[in-house]
Amino acid sequence: MRQILSRLKGLLLTIILISSLMLSLNEGDHEGLLHLASGGSEFSSAYLFLFFIISGAVAGRFVARKLNQPEVLGELLFGVIIGAVLFQLNFPEMILLRHQQETQAAVEIMVKEGTSLKTALESIPTIDEREKESLLKIAADEKYTHYDLTIKSILLFSNLGVLILLFLVGLESSIEEMIRVGRPSVSTAVTGVVVPSLLGTGISYILLPDKSFSLHLFMGAALSATSIGITARVFRDLNKLQLPESKIVLGAAVIDDVLGLILLAVVTGIVKQGSIDALSVAAIFGKSVLFLGITLYVGSKFLRQQIKIAAILDNRNLRLLFPFALLILLAWISEAVGLSGIVGAFAAGLIIKEEYFNEALKDKERSVKQVIEPVESIFAPVFFVLMGIQVDVSAFANTTVLGLALLLTIAAIFGKLVSGVFTKGLDKKVIGIGMIPRGEVGLIFAGIGKSIGVLDGNMFSSVVIIVILTTLITPPALKWAFDGYDSRNKT
Amino acid sequence: MRQILSRLKGLLLTIILISSLMLSLNEGDHEGLLHLASGGSEFSSAYLFLFFIISGAVAGRFVARKLNQPEVLGELLFGVIIGAVLFQLNFPEMILLRHQQETQAAVEIMVKEGTSLKTALESIPTIDEREKESLLKIAADEKYTHYDLTIKSILLFSNLGVLILLFLVGLESSIEEMIRVGRPSVSTAVTGVVVPSLLGTGISYILLPDKSFSLHLFMGAALSATSIGITARVFRDLNKLQLPESKIVLGAAVIDDVLGLILLAVVTGIVKQGSIDALSVAAIFGKSVLFLGITLYVGSKFLRQQIKIAAILDNRNLRLLFPFALLILLAWISEAVGLSGIVGAFAAGLIIKEEYFNEALKDKERSVKQVIEPVESIFAPVFFVLMGIQVDVSAFANTTVLGLALLLTIAAIFGKLVSGVFTKGLDKKVIGIGMIPRGEVGLIFAGIGKSIGVLDGNMFSSVVIIVILTTLITPPALKWAFDGYDSRNKT
Numbered sequence: 001m002r003q004i005l006s007r008l009k010g011l012l013l014t015i016i017l018i019s020s021l022m023l024s025l026n027e028g029d030h031e032g033l034l035h036l037a038s039g040g041s042e043f044s045s046a047y048l049f050l051f052f053i054i055s056g057a058v059a060g061r062f063v064a065r066k067l068n069q070p071e072v073l074g075e076l077l078f079g080v081i082i083g084a085v086l087f088q089l090n091f092p093e094m095i096l097l098r099h100q101q102e103t104q105a106a107v108e109i110m111v112k113e114g115t116s117l118k119t120a121l122e123s124i125p126t127i128d129e130r131e132k133e134s135l136l137k138i139a140a141d142e143k144y145t146h147y148d149l150t151i152k153s154i155l156l157f158s159n160l161g162v163l164i165l166l167f168l169v170g171l172e173s174s175i176e177e178m179i180r181v182g183r184p185s186v187s188t189a190v191t192g193v194v195v196p197s198l199l200g201t202g203i204s205y206i207l208l209p210d211k212s213f214s215l216h217l218f219m220g221a222a223l224s225a226t227s228i229g230i231t232a233r234v235f236r237d238l239n240k241l242q243l244p245e246s247k248i249v250l251g252a253a254v255i256d257d258v259l260g261l262i263l264l265a266v267v268t269g270i271v272k273q274g275s276i277d278a279l280s281v282a283a284i285f286g287k288s289v290l291f292l293g294i295t296l297y298v299g300s301k302f303l304r305q306q307i308k309i310a311a312i313l314d315n316r317n318l319r320l321l322f323p324f325a326l327l328i329l330l331a332w333i334s335e336a337v338g339l340s341g342i343v344g345a346f347a348a349g350l351i352i353k354e355e356y357f358n359e360a361l362k363d364k365e366r367s368v369k370q371v372i373e374p375v376e377s378i379f380a381p382v383f384f385v386l387m388g389i390q391v392d393v394s395a396f397a398n399t400t401v402l403g404l405a406l407l408l409t410i411a412a413i414f415g416k417l418v419s420g421v422f423t424k425g426l427d428k429k430v431i432g433i434g435m436i437p438r439g440e441v442g443l444i445f446a447g448i449g450k451s452i453g454v455l456d457g458n459m460f461s462s463v464v465i466i467v468i469l470t471t472l473i474t475p476p477a478l479k480w481a482f483d484g485y486d487s488r489n490k491t
Numbered sequence: 492m493r494q495i496l497s498r499l500k501g502l503l504l505t506i507i508l509i510s511s512l513m514l515s516l517n518e519g520d521h522e523g524l525l526h527l528a529s530g531g532s533e534f535s536s537a538y539l540f541l542f543f544i545i546s547g548a549v550a551g552r553f554v555a556r557k558l559n560q561p562e563v564l565g566e567l568l569f570g571v572i573i574g575a576v577l578f579q580l581n582f583p584e585m586i587l588l589r590h591q592q593e594t595q596a597a598v599e600i601m602v603k604e605g606t607s608l609k610t611a612l613e614s615i616p617t618i619d620e621r622e623k624e625s626l627l628k629i630a631a632d633e634k635y636t637h638y639d640l641t642i643k644s645i646l647l648f649s650n651l652g653v654l655i656l657l658f659l660v661g662l663e664s665s666i667e668e669m670i671r672v673g674r675p676s677v678s679t680a681v682t683g684v685v686v687p688s689l690l691g692t693g694i695s696y697i698l699l700p701d702k703s704f705s706l707h708l709f710m711g712a713a714l715s716a717t718s719i720g721i722t723a724r725v726f727r728d729l730n731k732l733q734l735p736e737s738k739i740v741l742g743a744a745v746i747d748d749v750l751g752l753i754l755l756a757v758v759t760g761i762v763k764q765g766s767i768d769a770l771s772v773a774a775i776f777g778k779s780v781l782f783l784g785i786t787l788y789v790g791s792k793f794l795r796q797q798i799k800i801a802a803i804l805d806n807r808n809l810r811l812l813f814p815f816a817l818l819i820l821l822a823w824i825s826e827a828v829g830l831s832g833i834v835g836a837f838a839a840g841l842i843i844k845e846e847y848f849n850e851a852l853k854d855k856e857r858s859v860k861q862v863i864e865p866v867e868s869i870f871a872p873v874f875f876v877l878m879g880i881q882v883d884v885s886a887f888a889n890t891t892v893l894g895l896a897l898l899l900t901i902a903a904i905f906g907k908l909v910s911g912v913f914t915k916g917l918d919k920k921v922i923g924i925g926m927i928p929r930g931e932v933g934l935i936f937a938g939i940g941k942s943i944g945v946l947d948g949n950m951f952s953s954v955v956i957i958v959i960l961t962t963l964i965t966p967p968a969l970k971w972a973f974d975g976y977d978s979r980n981k982t
Contacts, residue, residue: 043646044826045823047826050819054812054815059804062804104636107636111632111633114608114631117602141602145598149643156534159534314549314553321868328541328542332535373808374808375865375869377812
């Protein structure tokens with residue numbers, strides 16, 4: 001009892017300290033001056049948010065473990081909960097976070113046309129009125145730049161988090177292994193893009209017969225792209241990265257990214273010009289293949305030597321600095337050719353081999369994996385908590401949207417579930433479920449559809465619901481599929 | 492020969508790949524659409540910059556080691572060189588980086604008054620005409636938001652870098668050790684603030700007799716604050732953190748931060764109201780003491796238990812996640828009370844003891860220090876390279892400025908050199924040199940002086956030169972002082 005009291009005392013003191021400080025924060029200009037004068041950085045709110053995200057992720061993982069679920073589910077749900085709470089409490093950071101695309105577009109218009117931020121925001125068409133009002137209020141808030149900076153800082157952490165995660169996933173595989181699963185990966189990727197797109201277009205056509213065909217096309221395309229972050233994380237949480245099924249899903253995700261780019265070019269070509277722009281399709285395909293080809297070639301031929309040269313320059317933290325530098329470089333290049341950064345990060349992991357470092361450094365103390373994993377544990381949870389935070393629960397409130405969204409979600413899930421149908425002798429369930437999650441790519445498709453006036457707010461909300469449901473379903477579903485897999489392979 | 496050729500081939504291929512990609516980058520809107528569609532993040536340029544900074548830092552450290560200099564000098568000089576080159580090449584990111592304060596102020600005016608960015612920038616008074624022109628051009632550039640985001644991302648890394656560095660420095664000390672050097676630390680801090688301020692005010696008064704006394708006060712105050720980053724890094728590079736002299740300098744830096752805040756309140760009070768605002772001086776002092784007192788009390792009394800509780804929640808990366816979370820939390824709190832974030836980070840290091848984790852986790856595999864050091868090796872070099880990048884070599888071109896600046900620099904150096912005069916039985920040279928570096932705090936003093944119209948552009952440039960010279964002199968000077976120290980203590 002006494003011990004508990006003494007523990008509580010520490011906690012209480014901490015809480016009193018923090019809250020009295022928070023109260024003392026808003027003391028006007030003078031305070032601001034001092035804050036600046038002391039070298040107080042503009043990033044202090046970002047630190048506080050990061051602190052809460054990292055602590056909350058720890059709590060979420062703990063709960064998920066107790067419930068015998070993949071840890072990532074705990075991070076996602078923690079995000080959903082604090083997202084809903086903070087949004088209800090009108091936290092400006094939360095509103096900005098949920099409206100990143102709109103604010104970004106507004107700032108670009110502002111710069112391009114030299115208008116004020118307010119005018120630019122007003123010209124953005126498709127935000128709903130109430131939310132536009134709160135956005136306008138925030139944009140006129142003296143602290144707007146601080147809110148914006150906080151969001152951007154967290155987004156940077158989140159982006160780096162998923163890059164480091166995919167790097168580690170790549171590290172546990174190799175080029176040779178990926179080539180071995182090349183054929184089933186291609187069939188999985190193609191099936192997983194074609195089936196949901198056709199289903200989505202069909203359902204949209206049947207349910208909304210009076211809408212344009214472009215709309216149906218966009219809805220279909222929005223269902224096509226798998227978001228690999230969730231699946232990769234569950235594979236890691238459950239220690240299943242070495243299974244052939246996992247390799248196939250990872251390979252398919254890379255190909256999926258290329259296919260998604262091509263599909264977007266096709267769909268926007270049809271909508272804008274009424275025809276397929278064969279040249280840009282060829283260009284995308286060529287650039288993607290060139291990037292992957294050169295990376296893997298240079299990686300397998302010259303990386304060993306480059307690591308030896310780097311070891312001469314600096315051998316102290318080589319196992320961290322070299323992989324990290326390579327991963328951000330390849331992420332940049334892959335984004336430069338139009339692919340997603342995670343493809344580059346994954347490729348960086350693929351081409352790096354632990355033995356290169358063991359040779360160059362002549363010690364085997366700690367592996368690259370052991371050095372990078374702690375760094376990942378800071379960054380990656382930010383990505384998943386942020387995914388949860390961006391879940392807008394109110395999307396479920398509109399019943400007409402909800403009906404359409406649920407049907408499309410079923411199509412989205414079924415379309416990916418069958419994606420492993422052409423793989424032989426493997427667990428098609430694991431592959432199919434692994435391909436289910438949709439993420440930012442689906443949202444971006446829908447966002448472009450909205451920005452060129454093809455999709456309305458309801459259609460966009462449907463895509464949001466699809467993303468939410470497929471994201472939250474996947475971790476427990478994969479766990480369940482692997483439980484079956486394990487018990488089958490044991491007996 | 493053949494081997495060299497084959498190595499060059501790899502390098503050449505990499506260069507061709509990168510440059511062809513860079514050329515293919517600007518293909519207009521279509522590309523942008525695809526880039527966005529693929530989930531391509533807005534952070535890709537930030538990745539590229541980070542890649543170059545991290546690689547360059549490796550090269551800089553290598554050269555410094557070869558020249559038998561502290562590694563940090565290599566990072567600083569690499570920064571100076573690429574800063575000068577990129578600035579000459581008119582890199583927008585570089586121009587924005589050098590004019591952070593002005594752009595920040597402009598954006599704040601823009602938000603507050605609802606004007607366009609251009610109007611806001613034009614209303615910022617004290618930028619020189621040519622530079623204002625290039626700023627206006629960048630602010631109207633379509634890619635402005637990308638440039639801005641890149642800068643902010645690098646600044647976030649840089650800020651975190653110096654926090655993690657100071658945390659590690661704190662980790663190698665303890666509350667008890669700091670209390671032991673309390674008295675000499677106070678005397679060093681007070682002497683090191685009073686002497687340079689008086690000298691600076693005096694020199695300014697003698698050289699510029701027709702200027703206002705407020706100007707002399709501000710010039711003096713700008714010389715007062717030690718920037719501990721450089722010194723802390725050199726202590727670590729040379730493995731001297733355990734010496735009593737090092738502890739005194741670190742303690743003095745914390746006290747120095749409090750004194751700097753008080754001095755600023757006094758000086759602005761005198762300039763604005765003609766009197767000292769005793770209440771705000773007391774408030775600053777009270778808040779600082781309260782923060783440090785509560786932190787150290789809670790830390791020494793309850794941290795052991797809190798780590799045990801945290802170990803129940805998540806024991807996998809506890810040695811990284813707990814210290815990191817604590818460090819950003821205390822950095823936020825210390826910035827909230829007006830102190831600099833590094834004071835909080837340093838305090839976090841002071842209160843954490845390796846034994847707490849050894850008890851809670853019942854393993855001794857890797858210490859907190861061993862886990863955090865790799866993370867530091869990514870972030871901290873960004874801080875020092877960025878310091879170098881921000882060195883504006885052209886400040887030295889103006890001969891009237893240069894004369895004044897050199898005299899003030901001598902005063903700044905001398906004033907800190909004597910700061911250890913009241914310490915007994917210790918190497919006063921090491922202490923004095925350790926206190927020499929001025930940094931962002933001096934610039935912020937000067938910046939505030941400029942913004943309230945007390946200082947003109949020339950005076951501001953003088954402070955820039957003082958910061959540059961004291962920063963670049965310290966690493967080799969400390970090395971030299973320690974060489975003497977070592978040879979004396981050996982014989």
